[in-house]
Amino acid sequence: MDRHPVTILRKLAALCVCGGLLAGCDLPRTGPSLSEIEAGSTANGGNVHIVSVDDRVTQASRKNEALGFSSELVNSYATVTDLIRAGDTLSITVWENVDNGLLASVGQKVTLLQEIQVDQSGQIFMPYAGRLLADGKSPEQLRQMITESLDLQTPDPQVEVRRLAGDGSSVTIVGGVGAQGVYPIEPSTKKLTSMIARAGGVVLPPETAQIKIRRGGATSSIWLQDLYDNPRTDIPLRSNDYIIVEEDRRTFTALGATGQQVVPFKIRDLSVAEALAQLGGLNGATADPTGIFIFRMEPPAVANRVLGRSDITTPQRFAYVVDLTKPSGIFLARDFLIRDDDTIYVTEAPFAQFEKVLRATVTTINFAALVQTVTPN
Template sequence: MAARFKLLTVFAAILALTACSLPRGAALQSEILKERKTENPTFQVVAVTRENIPGILAWSAHSGYGTYHWPKTSNGATSSTIRTGDKLDVTIWDSQDNSLLTNPGQRFTKIENLEVDSNGSIYLPYVNKVGVRGMTTAGARAKIQSRFEPIVPSAQVQLSLRQGRDHSVDVVGGVAQPGAYPMPSRNYKILNVISDAGGIPGAMRNPQVRLIRGSSTYEISADKLLEDGSRNALLQPRDTVVVEADERAFTALGASGQESLIYFPKDNVTALEAMSLMGGLSDFRADPKGVLVLREYAPEHLSHSGAGPDLQQVVFTFDLTSADGLFAAKKFPIHPDDTVLATESPVNAVQTVFALVGSAFGLTARAAALGN
């Protein structure tokens, strides 16, 4: 009996130590949130419910998440305007014999590759410089012909335009055929140039369209751009268009189907959708009352009036065992760089301890039998 009692005492001590440090794949919710009970916690804990979800959505709106900075759409003229760097071909017809402009036996003369200079002018014989920048080809043709009338009254002018670099749009990535695309008219829009560049590959993850104009950058997802014609922005010369896969992501951790960096497959992902993207909660490990979203807000978004969080670091908690928690999770937006944590169920630790106790007593019984 003494040997048995001693053996049981040893096993009891081992079990006590084991219960305190059982191997787990994730922390318990109580372990993570215990600091909130201290006098000066460093993070804020918010239990997400249907009642407070409107206020939390306002926090997201104030932080700028989910909003797009995109130029307003307008319509331009259907004709191109002449810009510095464009090249003009001028053909002058004159039916008179001994014309100043044509060689004997010819009815026309052609002057090619007249580049519009930095002053917006081209040089023509007999009339010197003619300012054409900002004009349409029809307007420039009429102006040139009017300048020739005092010299050659019967002259007729034809004009063709080859647009230079200053009258093109660069598409630098995310399309089948990147390159510089001349603007065929002032009514050239962003969907036009994307189409001319071969379109966006269908396999690209939630493609994002970025428009760089001078020192300003605008961005919108391709889905948002396509769903509303009012977002089909008018392009300007020297615009740059970039199409890229959506690089926004959140981190999935804990007792879920996968622990990894998960990219956004669409513009907005809710907490409930995040659970699905993570492969769901582990049936035997996860605590459905302990799903946490860890987020950090910028200092300028803090507010003690309810318009924003009180502290920069916030832990949002979800109880997915209730309809209230499920509906709230369905509306709660996940932000880029959030951490979504499925905590470990405390029941698992108890079950493991009981299993170890049972094993210990079984081992003890076998040891006692061998001793006898």
């Protein structure tokens, strides 16, 4: 047996050439091939329903994910903004018709009592009138109470009561607005849109902005655009409402010949075509347009509709296939909607794998030629 080192190197080079030609499947890949995915279908004993997308499947796979305020919020009545509540701040002005009044300084007839806080029991303290219950009263009702109390001690007092901004009837706004904070419910800000405007407006892209209202332990959401388009959703606000303005948090995952990344939704209703456009389109050198897969878990109701069955009671794994080379492929890609947590996988074109084999083979041949050149016979 010839054990010369040069002979051994030449034989190894020859084996590498054959291995590169015959074992292309062992080369690096972006993921499984179209045929390998199809081999795992339920039709072949697997646990994934592989469904080719057509018009019927596009409609059957639709799932109602629309946002909207609850009927309780939409049908709620407008709050009475001029009632005084615990936590409110009041301004009280008293005019007296005598030179030496009860409240005014010497030579003055007007007394201004600013920032009188309504305590947690709903009461205020008014000099010479004592403690008065203000909670649930309008400024006019409280004015009459103070006037009657002072009238016994100073002739014909004139009283003015104004309700200032306070925490008693207020809402909290956080998130994507110009100025987050706590805002009083006033006559001009009784509705949701006016309160958002009071907080500086929405600073997020309108295509993906959502408005969330938390009231009494329940939460409802709506798309900003729907709020603008439908006046009925411009709900009246309540004290202690918590308003959150946030961007759409849905994402999908891209794998395969498009690269690997988690991608946020840029628009509300995102189709396969628009998702691919967000990824920069298909790479003509590597992507297989016949093998675009959308992987997702379908609830039983959707799974039954898509498969034309009625016996499915548990969530099912689905792999929807879009073939862009078919005459209707582009239209189907435009109509089939992506959902939150979907995975888009674009298979690699057969030619791309062949090209990898070819590159590996050329590299091996060049290595063998180098061995032949640098070693003596």
